[in-house]
């Protein structure tokens with residue numbers, strides 16, 4: 001029976017022009033890559049085919065999020081969202097910590113002393129400013145490519161806002177997390193209060209962390225579900241993060257990115273609404289050639305790397 005199915009799939013796959021080409025496209029021993037943009041605060045590299053690594057690159061300031069960072073993240077993720085070579089993203093921090101949160105020495109004047117002709121106008125501008133900072137992390141969620149956060153050392157304030165917008169979180173044993181906004185006199189306003197309760201199940205724990213600003217160490221981060229895996233050091237963390245990114249990038253981008261879109265949707269809607277959305281989504285996406293390619297590879301017990309999917 002299995003053989004008949006394999007032959008049937010192979011027959012149809014041939015008709016569809018599917019070729020199970022082995023290996024990746026290497027150019028003189030290097031992965032072929034499109035030119036990645038350069039930024040002041042972010043370093044983009046392509047460590048594996050179809051994988052982009054976004055590294056916050058201010059290690060001497062513990063990757064504090066200065067004004068350039070808040071702007072560049074939006075540019076960077078809009079670029080990645082449109083880059084059909086990229087199928088998975090790893091975000092990380094250069095040096096010994098992931099991020100120390102907002103740059104306390106480079107906070108925008110729009111935040112510290114908002115201007116306007118009266119209270120309404122001042123508030124209006126401040127609201128727009130806050131929304132623009134919210135977009136810095138919402139772009140991670142809007143980007144249909146899965147984003148894996150690799151966290152070492154401190155992940156403070158804005159760092160927590162950032163990683164809660166990611167799809168998968170891994171950390172090192174020495175990692176710690178701190179929703180520190182109350183300590184600088186504000187309610188966290190760029191994602192933590194909205195996303196953290198959906199990431200970790202316990203509302204009591206969320207309130208405990210948010211109201212006290214205490215540190216949560218990696219073991220508690222793991223037991224609460226904030227991170228799914230803990231590694232002894234940064235080297236093993238990065239290896240695992242890049243490996244899972246590569247595994248994801250080897251699969252059908254139609255299947256993976258459709259899954260992300262629908263997971264994000266279902267987090268914010270009822271099961272009934274989400275099933276409706278899914279049915280409408282898949283009435284188009286089920287017509288992809290990727291199903292035939294993937295099913296043929298499964299039946300032939302091929303390594304997923306051997307199946308080549310066209311760009312999305």
Ligand SMILES: CCC/C=C/C=C/C(=O)SCCNC(=O)CCNC(=O)[C@H](O)C(C)(C)COP(=O)(O)OP(=O)(O)OC[C@H]1O[C@@H](n2cnc3c(N)ncnc32)[C@H](O)[C@@H]1OP(=O)(O)O
Pocket residue numbers: 060061062064065097099100101102103104105106111130133154156157158159180181184189190
């Ligand atoms: C609309 C607004 C939305 C956004 C809100 C966001 C809010 C937040 O993010 S609240 C959290 C603010 N962050 C902090 O309170 C953390 C402050 N930093 C630390 O606690 C420590 O630096 C840390 C534990 C992260 C690391 O400690 P370590 O001993 O390894 O380094 P340091 O010697 O302290 O720092 C080295 C240099 O980095 C500078 N630096 C560190 N954090 C920040 C920061 N958040 N902003 C600006 N600069 C930072 C520090 O001053 C040192 O610089 P230098 O003296 O020039 O060497």
